[in-house]
Amino acid sequence: MATVLASMAGRDRPWSHVPRWVWGLALLCLGLQLLFHAHLNPPRARADALPDPPPPGMFRLLTFGDPVALNRLAMLWLQAFDYQSGVSLSFKDLDPHRLTRWLAAIIDLDPRSQYPLMAASRFYADIACEETQRVLSHFVYEQFFLDPNRRWPWLGHVAIIAKHRLHDLPLALNYARAIRQHASSTSVPAWARQMELTFLEDMGELEQARLFIGGLLASHLVNDPQEIHFLNQRLEGIEVREKIQEMTR
Amino acid sequence: MSHLIPVAAIARVTVLEGVRTRLPGLVVAVWAVGMSLAWFAGALAVMETEAVQAAVAGFFLRLGAVLVLTLFVLNAQVREFNDKGVDLVLSLPVPRAGYLFGRIVGYAMIALAVAILFAGGTCFFAPGSQSVLWGVSLFFELMLVIALSLFSLLTFSQVPPAFALVMAVYLLARSVIVLQWIGQGPIMPQGVLHVWLMNRLIDALAFVLPALDRLTRSDWLVYGTGGWDDLIFVVVQGGIYLSLLVAAALIDLYRKNF
Numbered sequence: 001m002a003t004v005l006a007s008m009a010g011r012d013r014p015w016s017h018v019p020r021w022v023w024g025l026a027l028l029c030l031g032l033q034l035l036f037h038a039h040l041n042p043p044r045a046r047a048d049a050l051p052d053p054p055p056p057g058m059f060r061l062l063t064f065g066d067p068v069a070l071n072r073l074a075m076l077w078l079q080a081f082d083y084q085s086g087v088s089l090s091f092k093d094l095d096p097h098r099l100t101r102w103l104a105a106i107i108d109l110d111p112r113s114q115y116p117l118m119a120a121s122r123f124y125a126d127i128a129c130e131e132t133q134r135v136l137s138h139f140v141y142e143q144f145f146l147d148p149n150r151r152w153p154w155l156g157h158v159a160i161i162a163k164h165r166l167h168d169l170p171l172a173l174n175y176a177r178a179i180r181q182h183a184s185s186t187s188v189p190a191w192a193r194q195m196e197l198t199f200l201e202d203m204g205e206l207e208q209a210r211l212f213i214g215g216l217l218a219s220h221l222v223n224d225p226q227e228i229h230f231l232n233q234r235l236e237g238i239e240v241r242e243k244i245q246e247m248t249r
Numbered sequence: 250m251s252h253l254i255p256v257a258a259i260a261r262v263t264v265l266e267g268v269r270t271r272l273p274g275l276v277v278a279v280w281a282v283g284m285s286l287a288w289f290a291g292a293l294a295v296m297e298t299e300a301v302q303a304a305v306a307g308f309f310l311r312l313g314a315v316l317v318l319t320l321f322v323l324n325a326q327v328r329e330f331n332d333k334g335v336d337l338v339l340s341l342p343v344p345r346a347g348y349l350f351g352r353i354v355g356y357a358m359i360a361l362a363v364a365i366l367f368a369g370g371t372c373f374f375a376p377g378s379q380s381v382l383w384g385v386s387l388f389f390e391l392m393l394v395i396a397l398s399l400f401s402l403l404t405f406s407q408v409p410p411a412f413a414l415v416m417a418v419y420l421l422a423r424s425v426i427v428l429q430w431i432g433q434g435p436i437m438p439q440g441v442l443h444v445w446l447m448n449r450l451i452d453a454l455a456f457v458l459p460a461l462d463r464l465t466r467s468d469w470l471v472y473g474t475g476g477w478d479d480l481i482f483v484v485v486q487g488g489i490y491l492s493l494l495v496a497a498a499l500i501d502l503y504r505k506n507f
Contacts (some may be wrong), residue, residue: 011506018503022346022496029493030457036489037456 045107050098053105063109071110078102079119096135099124108142114150117143125161133166141175148178149185156192163199173199190227196232206242210235255343256351263325263355263407272321276363279313284370291374303470310367311465315394318363319415322356322398323408325503330406336507349399350385353495357394364388375470382483386465389487394419394460396494403501420460421468425454459490 053059063070078099103116117140125136137158144155159175162168176195183192194216200209213235217228267273287306291298329335337347370386375383397418401411432448464483469475 012504013506015504018500019346022499022503025492026500029489032489033459033493034456036486040460124457162436248435 013147030084050094050102052098053102056105056108059105059109061202066115067109071106071113072115074102074106074109075119076113078106079123094124094132096124096132098133100139103139106142113148114154117151118156119133121157121161125158126165128165130166132163137162137171137175141178144178145182147181149188152179152183152192155179156195159195159199160173163202169199169203173203190224194231201238206238206245210238210242213238252344252347252451254346255338255341256354259338259343259348259351260354260358263352263357266325267355267359270321270325272317275317276314276366279317280310280366280370283309283313283367284293284373291445299374300471303371304467306374307383307465307467307505308370309469310370311390314363314367314387314391315419318360318391319394319398319412320439321359321393322410323402326352326402327406327408329437339363339507346499349495349499349502352399353396356399357392360388360391360395364391371470376473379469379473382480383465383469386469386483386487389491390464391407391459392491393461393487393494396491396498400494400498400501403498403505418458419461421454422458423436424462425451425458426460428461429455444502 005011024232042113054062059070060067100120103120107113107116120136120143121140125133125140127133127136139150140154140158155175156179159172159179162172162175166172176199179188180193180196197209197212197216200206200212217231279496283306286309287302290305291302293301335348339345364384364387367387368380371380371383394415397415398411401414402408405411405414428451429448432444438444460482463479464486466475466479469479
């Protein structure tokens with residue numbers, strides 16, 4: 001570093017060689033630029049509707065041979081769409097069908113990217129609008145089957161939305177069942193595979209819940225003693241509830 | 250008045266240099282490619298044909314003009330330094346500021362010709378008044394790019410780093426507002442230090458960069474929305490930032506050892 005500085009020393013003339021009027025002009029212009037920017041009116045608000053995505057061929061052409069980069073850039077653009085030209089659009093104003101077409105087109109550029117499904121399940125499916133929630137949830141459900149072992153977290157999230165936001169337990173059960181049946185990787189945690197059980201119990205389908213636990217124990221998919229103990233406890237609890245139900249009848 | 254004579258002479262030499270280095274041919278080629286692309290895109294469009302043509306022509310011609318003039322200015326200045334043209338001029342009773350002003354006036358005349366030609370091209374697809382506004386804005390945008398090229402070349406003395414700096418500043422100035430919107434968006438984590446710092450850094454950049462996103466806008470051509478407010482904005486912002494860049498280039502020039 002010292003060598004570099006030593007070699008640079010004396011390369012330029014001293015600062016004092018710059019005339020004062022040049023310094024004055026530079027400082028004046030810098031001050032004017034800062035003042036001008038400070039008094040700049042914000043850009044005129046213009047809430048554009050989300051356009052349709054370009055056809056797949058055209059979208060690929062726009063990547064200039066680098067679809068992974070466009071995948072990320074397009075996602076950033078899409079997520080910024082609710083906040084354009086200084087106006088904050090409500091997520092509810094976004095057309096969910098058009099949104100899913102964009103997300104599908106972006107996923108198509110780089111199917112390994114989790115970003116579009118994360119956005120679909122965490123941002124858009126969380127919008128307080130039932131139609132949007134259903135459309136986005138179904139989109140995540142469809143996309144899940146293309147890569148279940150990596151996309152199960154997003155389906156798990158929309159299953160919870162189906163239960164708590166949509167209050168549609170059969171739909172939540174359907175999603176949870178899909179995770180159990182198709183996400184076969186050992187990296188899928190036990191709670192994700194057992195979500196189905198929780199929903200069955202919530203629906204009062206005790207017989208099915210009992211069969212589910214029995215099937216799970218018999219399949220030897222559960223090896224952890226603590227987990228087996230936990231499932232046995234739940235099984236006993238279900239049997240107690242079944243007896244109470246029979247008695248009340 | 251006598252001190253303007255060398256400025257005019259240097260400006261004339263700069264224009265001559267542009268004419269004799271086949272710059273007009275390149276500019277016309279860019280114009281022809283841009284117009285052909287616009288007509289081709291219009292032929293593909295099933296609706297809003299003129300809007301598609303105006304948008305494609307505006308985008309391509311603006312970018313083409315910026316690239317061509319940046320490379321021309323950088324190459325011309327490097328040749329000037331290598332051929333010791335600057336040394337020769339400065340050995341005469343010409344102040345360094347006179348030399349720089351002369352070069353800038355010469356480049357400005359070239360930029361004016363390019364802006365007139367390209368704005369004329371957009372007249373085919375957009376109202377005349379909007380094309381004029383677009384052309385005036387293009388001229389100021391080109392002047393900013395020219396001054397920035399001069400400044401960066403005086404700083405780095407080589408084309409690759411100077412070109413990289415010009416393009417980085419140009420693209421950042423055009424897109425910094427989008428970065429601000431994304432940074433302030435509702436889905437960005439709140440109360441996180443590095444996000445807060447990043448947003449302040451982007452705000453600071455927006456303060457010192459020219460608001461190029463509001464210059465030479467394609468929506469003027471497509472929707473005809475440009476007006477006097479836009480013209481005033483272009484002239485004031487262009488004037489202030491051009492002066493700032495010229496002052497910065499002068500500081501570098503006065504410190505440079507020849």
